[in-house]
Amino acid sequence: MTLRRRRTALYMPASNARAIAKARGLACDVVILDLEDAVAPDEKARARQQVVDEIGAGGFGTRELVVRINALDTPWGADDAAAVRAIGADAVLVPKMASVSGLAAVRHALREDGPPIWAMIETCAGVLALPALAAAAGEMRLAALVAGTNDLAKEMRCRPGADRMPLVPALAGLVTAARAAGIVALDGVCNALDAPDRFAAECAQGVALGFDGKTLIHPAQIDAAHAAFGPSAEDLAWARAVIAAFAAPGNADKGAIRLDGQMVERLHLAEAEAVVAEV
Known part of the structure; x- marks a missing residue:
């Protein structure tokens, strides 16, 4: 059996056709086509159709292909789920997962035979729900937990510095829950694009905490993350x-x-x- 690696999961705005085309040639392990934060409200419908078209066109090679939809309680979430549940995506990433009932609603929207769910943990309620989510992972086909560090820090009203100290308990809890469920754990993004030392430090911390890989916001971060999360x-x-x-x-x-x-x-x-x- 070939080991599937998730050292690098790169967010790409689903509304940007040029970015999606570029993703087909990048060295990242996972491409996340983002319908949520990266897409303006008046672009949501067009971006959704573009995701359908681009996945249908193929050409992503061995890269794992994940679509981040809008939450079901937004005006776009239900349409997103209906559009992506049978187009061949490897998984659907859902923002702000905070309860087993929310997870069940997503599973219902994607149908039992739809793609596996990746859940973003980016709220205080989500952190507190980690044990319950882990326990429900098998039944709900939850395949990964993804740290949403920006939103979590905002809700906690904390000010994480380079060491991300206020977030470490939540990050460790996420990894613990993922290991208990036998699923993937991905670290949050680093916003400091012009600070390679900080990015390297976050990667090293993610490795030390036990994450499988890191979510990225720019292709320039791929090589450093591969080096950190691969074996020395x-x-x-x-x-x-x-x-x-x-x-x-x-x-x-x-x-x-x-x-x-x-x-x-x-x-x-x-x-x-x-x-x-x-x-």
Whole structure:
């Protein structure tokens, strides 16, 4: 089975045909065609039809293709859901997810056989609902949790600096919920386009917190995020050493072995195999 990576998920405004065309040639793992924040109210209908047309035209290669719709309680949400539920998108990203009942409403709007749901956690209520959302993930075909750090910071009235300290508990909670449900966790965007050091620091923090990847707002952020969320040379060396150690004839049936002065268990073997699969 080929491992599907989500190191980079790039938002592209669904109303911008040139941006969508460019996305077909970018190195990002995921393209998110955005019908929500990136599209003005009087452009919503045109952008929706453009998404239908562009996905129908294809050409996105191996990139995972996700559509961010407007929330169902907006004037555009129901039409968005009806338009995208059967056009071949890999998933539908829903903003401001805050309850299991809201998740169920989206599942109903997309139909049982419609695409998986990716849920944005960008409100205080959404953070508090994380355990319940994780518990409902299987039934509702919830496949990813995505941090909406800008809106969350606004609602919390906090002022996250470069270390994003006020948001760390919520981010860690999101990752914990995703791991409990066995689904993907994506970090929020970095708005500082002209501050590569800050972007690199956010990526490193996201890796440390356990995120699978990061949502992006500009193609220039792709390479740095790939480097951060991909395995380092040290990670690969460790993983290959663990795999080789367990493959040794005397270790085939052991649950734990000693390697370079450390105790290594079979759970580390599974982790090592996942690291090597990312290459």
